Amino acid sequence: MQSQILRKPRILCLHGFRTSAEILKRQVLRWPAAVLDKLDLVFLDAPYPAQGKSGVERFFDPPYYEWFQATEDFTEYTNFEECLAFIEDNMMKSGPFDGFLGFSQVGFV
Numbered sequence: 001m002q003s004q005i006l007r008k009p010r011i012l013c014l015h016g017f018r019t020s021a022e023i024l025k026r027q028v029l030r031w032p033a034a035v036l037d038k039l040d041l042v043f044l045d046a047p048y049p050a051q052g053k054s055g056v057e058r059f060f061d062p063p064y065y066e067w068f069q070a071t072e073d074f075t076e077y078t079n080f081e082e083c084l085a086f087i088e089d090n091m092m093k094s095g096p097f098d099g100f101l102g103f104s105q106v107g108f109v
Helices: 021-028 080-094 104-108
Strands: 010-014 040-044 099-102
Touching (some): 010 021, 010 080, 021 040, 040 080
Parallel strands (some): 010 099
């Protein structure tokens, strides 16, 4: 019987509002090695530069990004469809993926 080569699950990691792939990567890489060694993590920056102050400025250096923009009451969205197309395009280029890790704003996606 021929042995199968098992690959690590490939996970697309999407950061939160007005942060970045690098910030999420720095946070996730604090997980135990026993977990990290079993995953193939791919980190993606959102397509739009942050249009306001980031809540992480005291802790992490810029640049910061947004997935889409919304009114303060979250009743109107801008660039939401473009955001979905951006993620899908990157999935096609860098995939296939077995799962997603998303934080904050990307939970809307």
